[in-house]
Amino acid sequence: MKDDHNGAPRTVPIQSATFSNPVNAEIRRAAATGIYDIRGGGAKRKVPHFDDLLFLGASISRYPLEGYREKCETSVTLGSRFAKNPIQLDIPVTIAGMSFGALSGPAKEALGRGATMAGTSTTTGDGGMTEEERGHSNKLVYQYLPSRYGMNPDDLRRADAIEIVVGQGAKPGGGGMLLGQKISDRVAEMRNLPKGIDQRSACRHPDWTGPDDLEIKILELREITNWEKPIYIKVGGARPYFDTTLAVKAGADVVVLDGMQGGTAATQDVFIEHVGQPILACIREAVRALQDLDMHREVQLVVSGGIRTGADVAKAMALGADAVAIGTAALIALGDNDPKWEAEYNALGTTAGAYDDWQEGRDPAGITTQDPELMARFDPVEGGRRLNNYLKVLTLEAQTIARACGKNHLHNLEPEDLCALTLEAAAMAKIPLAGTDWYPGKPGTSY
Amino acid sequence: MQTFDLEAQGLRELNSSLHAQASDTNQTHWEIVNPKGSHAIAVGLDAPIEVNVRGSTGYYCAGMNKQATVHVHGSVGPGTAENMMSGMVVVEGDASQYAGATGHGGTLVIKGNASSRCGISMKGIDIIVHGNIGHMSAFMAQSGNLVVCGDAGEALGDSLYEARLFVRGSVKSLGADCIEKEMRPEHIAILEELLERGGCDAKASEFKRYGSARKLYNFNIDNAY
Numbered sequence: 009m010k011d012d013h014n015g016a017p018r019t020v021p022i023q024s025a026t027f028s029n030p031v032n033a034e035i036r037r038a039a040a041t042g043i044y045d046i047r048g049g050g051a052k053r054k055v056p057h058f059d060d061l062l063f064l065g066a067s068i069s070r071y072p073l074e075g076y077r078e079k080c081e082t083s084v085t086l087g088s089r090f091a092k093n094p095i096q097l098d099i100p101v102t103i104a105g106m107s108f109g110a111l112s113g114p115a116k117e118a119l120g121r122g123a124t125m126a127g128t129s130t131t132t133g134d135g136g137m138t139e140e141e142r143g144h145s146n147k148l149v150y151q152y153l154p155s156r157y158g159m160n161p162d163d164l165r166r167a168d169a170i171e172i173v174v175g176q177g178a179k180p181g182g183g184g185m186l187l188g189q190k191i192s193d194r195v196a197e198m199r200n201l202p203k204g205i206d207q208r209s210a211c212r213h214p215d216w217t218g219p220d221d222l223e224i225k226i227l228e229l230r231e232i233t234n235w236e237k238p239i240y241i242k243v244g245g246a247r248p249y250f251d252t253t254l255a256v257k258a259g260a261d262v263v264v265l266d267g268m269q270g271g272t273a274a275t276q277d278v279f280i281e282h283v284g285q286p287i288l289a290c291i292r293e294a295v296r297a298l299q300d301l302d303m304h305r306e307v308q309l310v311v312s313g314g315i316r317t318g319a320d321v322a323k324a325m326a327l328g329a330d331a332v333a334i335g336t337a338a339l340i341a342l343g344d345n346d347p348k349w350e351a352e353y354n355a356l357g358t359t360a361g362a363y364d365d366w367q368e369g370r371d372p373a374g375i376t377t378q379d380p381e382l383m384a385r386f387d388p389v390e391g392g393r394r395l396n397n398y399l400k401v402l403t404l405e406a407q408t409i410a411r412a413c414g415k416n417h418l419h420n421l422e423p424e425d426l427c428a429l430t431l432e433a434a435a436m437a438k439i440p441l442a443g444t445d446w447y448p449g450k451p452g453t454s455y
Numbered sequence: 456m457q458t459f460d461l462e463a464q465g466l467r468e469l470n471s472s473l474h475a476q477a478s479d480t481n482q483t484h485w486e487i488v489n490p491k492g493s494h495a496i497a498v499g500l501d502a503p504i505e506v507n508v509r510g511s512t513g514y515y516c517a518g519m520n521k522q523a524t525v526h527v528h529g530s531v532g533p534g535t536a537e538n539m540m541s542g543m544v545v546v547e548g549d550a551s552q553y554a555g556a557t558g559h560g561g562t563l564v565i566k567g568n569a570s571s572r573c574g575i576s577m578k579g580i581d582i583i584v585h586g587n588i589g590h591m592s593a594f595m596a597q598s599g600n601l602v603v604c605g606d607a608g609e610a611l612g613d614s615l616y617e618a619r620l621f622v623r624g625s626v627k628s629l630g631a632d633c634i635e636k637e638m639r640p641e642h643i644a645i646l647e648e649l650l651e652r653g654g655c656d657a658k659a660s661e662f663k664r665y666g667s668a669r670k671l672y673n674f675n676i677d678n679a680y
Contacts, residue, residue: 029491232498
């Protein structure tokens with residue numbers, strides 16, 4: 009603090025919380041370019057999340073399981089409602105849909121390798137199924153998207169499950185755009201579009217509208233695939249109670265629910281940060297819908313959006329999910345945003361951990377790119393090994409917590425095992441605030 | 456010839472019987488009776504067989520067809536021949552919304568009219584409509600040919616990529632980035648072949664060609680408002 013000319017104290021310079029430096033920088037950027045910011049990833053703002061929940065652990069009234077001796081099962085079956093061949097997974101952590109195009113072929117291969125070693129599934133994305141991915145994925149979920157890029161009945165039959173994508177957490181109600189920089193010859197050919205042009209993905213499916221149509225679309229897909237494949241419906245975290253209800257009504261075997269922290273390859277920043285709900289606010293509403301229909305555990309619920317640790321996995325399952333899916337965390341496990349590329353991130357005007365211009369295709373880690381030189385930096389075998397390690401840790405951590413709660417299967421975790429640290433989390437997750445038996449909106453209470 | 460009574464034998468048995476046909480099957484002619492507007496008739500076929508449907512169908516008739524020829528002696532509901540890969544689908548009557556949506560190949564012939572969004576997001580299919588087509592047809596159409604012997608509704612070819620659109624009658628309006636283009640001799644030749652394939656006696660010279668202005672091919676903020 010400097011004195012003024014007369015020696016009297018001056019006020020301290022105060023940055024506005026409303027017009028903060030990042031906000032002002034964005035205003036200047038917008039004013040200079042006239043273009044809204046497009047980026048990859050999910051919501052970066054702080055929202056109520058699994059960190060706002062704690063497990064209670066065992067006590068006199070609950071006894072724990074021995075950490076290293078007693079069994080704690082982790083397997084999960086997805087698609088048992090109608091499909092002849094439900095998917096059996098060893099662990100309840102799956103790999104979320106990410107497209108070839110957004111990711112390189114070797115990155116897709118690594119996801120398949122890692123998921124297969126860990127005994128779980130991976131998922132295609134907008135752009136179709138690649139041989140790298142099918143060949144290295146023991147269990148592969150084939151996304152059925154509005155663009156239908158690369159969609160064909162042969163791949164549909166080669167898949168282990170079909171995921172009809174209605175929306176995703178990063179942009180519920182939005183389509184996508186893969187910018188021309190990432191449209192290599194191979195990507196262009198798979199999508200049946202000219203090389204180098206921006207490829208738009210529609211926000212609605214071209215041949216059905218609403219749940220009644222969707223029910224008929226599911227009938228068609230089941231008929232084409234001999235009723236063998238589980239059919240998932242993926243929705244963004246918008247109106248989870250109604251979306252889950254309608255997905256079940258339409259005939260889904262599995263509902264995939266993606267919160268706003270879920271990533272995307274490229275979307276407007278304003279969409280990512282201002283549309284959709286945190287996953288914490290979505291799970292209990294989806295579970296309530298399933299319970300109201302007497303379909304909880306009959307139709308499985310997979311949740312995603314900000315899953316990072318085994319604690320997150322355990323909390324999601326305690327809230328009623330059957331499994332979780334990871335996307336961003338899987339990319340980080342592969343090497344995305346690794347500080348070893350810091351100098352190159354700096355050259356791109358960013359820093360490790362903050363790099364999100366995945367749409368530009370200049371990823372120093374060689375993962376979110378189609379540039380042959382950058383892709384060559386990434387070893388899919390090593391990537392697969394790292395992903396497998398990470399998935400194992402997630403599972404071991406979730407088991408550690410489940411045993412501490414006295415559960416011999418991750419599915420036995422329940423809301424009663426949790427307390428909330430904040431009022432917001434208590435309200436969203438319908439979990440009592442720590443030290444109380446109350447949460448906002450609890451039936452029978454006046455708040 | 457195999458005759459299949461859909462009402463008596465059911466959809467699952469129909470489709471599994473058709474799927475069981477290999478490329479060298481000698482059961483090449485199938486007759487489906489009593490379709491009664493059922494959905495998902497003859498979907499996912501993958502053999503060089505001929506299927507005649509005696510009556511009208513519901514949604515997604517001949518969806519994802521490969522190799523087969525499906526001939527509907529009636530009208531079809533939404534999404535007929537959606538995502539077709541190859542083969543041929545002929546509709547004697549009218550077609551509801553999204554006919555030929557996202558089709559990658561093959562030929563769809565509609566002898567009546569087609570409703571809205573005909574050829575939406577088409578990716579290589581050829582669609583020949585003897586009558587009119589509804590609004591938003593060929594939306595985001597990527598490749599292939601759409602031939603309309605009658606009139607086209609509003610917003611034809613909105614956000615079009617490389618598909619070719621040939622319309623003989625009036626076009627109520629063109630969608631964003633869709634423009635009329637010169638009909639050169641090579642286009643006349645393509646159209647004549649399509650008209651012959653679709654059983655149309657119209658003259659290629661009577662048609663106008665529409666295609667993409669290619670102004671939406673790369674992101675421009677001025678197009679985002």
